[in-house]
Amino acid sequence: MTPSIDTCAEQLGHHHYSTAASSEGMPSFAFAFDIDGVLLRSSVPIPGAAEALALLHDNNIPFILLTNGGGKHESARVLELSKKLGVPLTEDNFVQSHTPFKQLVEGSDTIESLKHKTILVTGGDGDKCRKVAEMYGFETVVTPGDILMEYPTIWPFNQIFSDYYRETTRPLPRPVDLANPSESLRFDAVFVFNDPRDWALDSQIILDLLLSKEGILGTYSEKNGDTSLPNNGWQQDGQPKLFFSNPDLFWATSYHMPRLGQGGFQASLQGVWDATTGGSKLERTVIGKPFPDTYKYAERVLNEHRQQMLGGTGEVKKPVSQLKRVFMVGDNPESDIRGANEYDSHHGTDWTSVLVKTGVFRSGSVPAYKPKVIVDDVLAAVKWALKEEGWHIDS
Known part of the structure; x- marks a missing residue:
């Protein structure tokens, strides 16, 4: 059972803050925390x-x-975090790297709906990311393991991970039928949802699809390398769109030094692509911090959460003042700090970057992107921000 706010306060000690900035005590600021x-x-x-x-x-x-x-x-993630951190959390105030992919189920101004299309999803443990994609509303989701189990010769070292894949794979929605391409397995998009576990297989299958004719697995486009076409013909023949959920080269683990993340996989794939195409552009969409679309999405989520939290959810709602400032507390200068520094809110909200020393950033080094302040940990970050806003502990 998730503990109540009062229980958490009882365990940790009550600290109430007040401010002269708002007669109703309604804060005009909020926080965004990396995890x-x-x-x-x-x-x-x-x-x-x-x-x-x-x-x-x-x-x-x-x-x-x-x-x-x-x-x-x-x-699932907010349930785990609520238990670990002892505070109630909900999906209403939680945005992870692939959360914005939900928007592509129904489509956007530039991308048609992918709800009924066939997509490849890679990354994460087993087929958990497939299940996430299906919960978002994508109807036909295939993993690299599905393909390997059906066609083991697609990767010559298939035996290494066969037992791992056998537990989570499903039959393919269509066979690979090169004699009848219109009926063959075709992909409309490729999503790297999370850090891939099997870089080799994932790289091979993604490359195959980027070189294919119209996303049909096992084909090779005759436009590839055609110098009379844009980008020398690469990705000019209906290949699936490629999406990455975050660009982090490193992330903080239990090891004493940061470990390679999804950005490492992306850099590896980029290297293979460059070697294959002679350095032609790799068309892809990357979201996550520090990209502005992710901050824009997060600000919308934060404003909706703030409206419910401060304005109430009943028939009579209190007016909620404009959100003037968001303190972005992170450990990674390349993502958290850079994103907050560069994001230009269309609502006039200022994003203030706060760097902590408990993760990727190494104390004593000079961050590539300078934060507003560097503090020891997240509690120090919150106390610094409250002081900045003129909030103080009631005695």
Whole structure:
């Protein structure tokens, strides 16, 4: 059972803040927290993290968790985090790297709906990311393991991971029928939902699809390398769109040095693509921090959460003041800090970057992107921000 706010406050000690900035005590600011390296390190809470979040809950100060992590559905992740951190969390204030992919089920201004299309999903443990994609509303989801089990010769070292894949694979929605391409397995999009576990297989199958004719597995486009076409013909023949959920080269784990993340896989794939195409452009869409579309999405989620939290959900709702400032608390200068510094809110909200020393950033080094302030940990970050806003502890 998730503990109540009052229970958390009882355990951690009540700290109520007040401010002269609003006669109703309604904060015009909020927080966005990264998770790995800020609140948790390899699933273990960082000292002060639970106290920091409980302090905000006690004082009705909105926050969201904004992470480049993923691999599980938001509902499962917030349940885990609530238990680990001792504070109630919901999907309403949680954005992970692949959460914005939900928008592509129904489509966008530039991308048609993928709800009824066939998509390849890679990354994460087993087929958990497939299940996440299906919960989002994608109807036909295939994993690289599905393909390998059906056609083991697609990767010559198939025996290495066969036992692993056998537990989670499904029959393909269509066979690979090169004699009848119109009836053959065809992909409309490729999603790297989370850090791939089998870089070799995933790289091979993604490359195959990027070189294919119209996304039909096992084909090779005759336009590839045609210098009379844009990009020398590469990705000019109806190949599936390629999406990455985050660009993080490194992330903080239980090991004492940061480990390669999804950005490492992306760089590896880029290298293979460059060698294959002679350095032609690799067309892809990358979301997650530091990209502005992710911050825009997060700000919308934060404003909706703030409206419910401060304005109420009943028939009579209180007016909620404009969100003037968001404190982005992160451990990675390349993603958390850069994204907050460069994001230009269309609603006039200022994003202020706060760097902590508990994750990727190494104390004593010079961050590639300079934060507003560097502090020891997330609790120090919250206290610094509250002081910045003129909030103080009631005696």
